[in-house]
Amino acid sequence: MEEGDFVISVLSFFRREPSNEYIEALEDGQLCGFHYDDLMYLYKTHLEFNIVGRIFTQEYFCLSEERLMSMRKRKAEQRYQDLLDKNPGLLNRVPLKDLASYLGLTPETLSRMRASQR
Numbered sequence: 723m724e725e726g727d728f729v730i731s732v733l734s735f736f737r738r739e740p741s742n743e744y745i746e747a748l749e750d751g752q753l754c755g756f757h758y759d760d761l762m763y764l765y766k767t768h769l770e771f772n773i774v775g776r777i778f779t780q781e782y783f784c785l786s787e788e789r790l791m792s793m794r795k796r797k798a799e800q801r802y803q804d805l806l807d808k809n810p811g812l813l814n815r816v817p818l819k820d821l822a823s824y825l826g827l828t829p830e831t832l833s834r835m836r837a838s839q840r
Contacts, residue, residue, distance in 0.1 A: 724809065725751075728778065732786075748816055793826050801825045802835055 734741035738758055747753070764771040792801055802825060805812065812821065822832040 728782070730782070732782070748820060798825065798827055798831065799835060802827075802832070 729745050731741040731743060731745065733739070735758060761771075761775070765775060792804065796804070805821070805825065816824075818832060819829045822829040825832065827835075
C-alpha cells in the first residue's frame with residue numbers, strides 16, 4: 723500500500739465479524755475510521771456514494787487480485803524486484819521483517835536476496 727491508500731479487512735468489514743489479521747501502521751500518520759452502518763446509510767440516502775463505493779471496490783479488488791497472482795505465480799526474486807521498481811524508498815523506511823512478510827518470505831531469505839544483489 724502507498725500513502726493515501728485506503729486499507730481495509732474486506733471480510734471483517736462487510737461481514738461484520740472479527741478479522742483474522744491485523745493492519746499495522748509502520749509510521750506516524752492520520753487514521754480515519756468508518757463504521758459499516760454509516761456507509762450503508764450513505765449508500766441508501768445518497769446515490770452518488772454507490773458510484774464512489776463501486777469505483778473504490780473495483781480498484782481494491784484489482785489490486786488484491788494483482789497481489790494474489792504475484793504471490794502465486796511470481797518467484798520471490800521477481801516479487802522483490804517489483805517492490806524495488808514500484809516503491810524503492812520502502813527499503814529505507816520499513817523493517818526487513820515487515821518487507822519479508824509483505825513479500826511472503828522469511829527475513830533470512832530476503833536478507834540473502836538483498837546481499838546477492840549488492
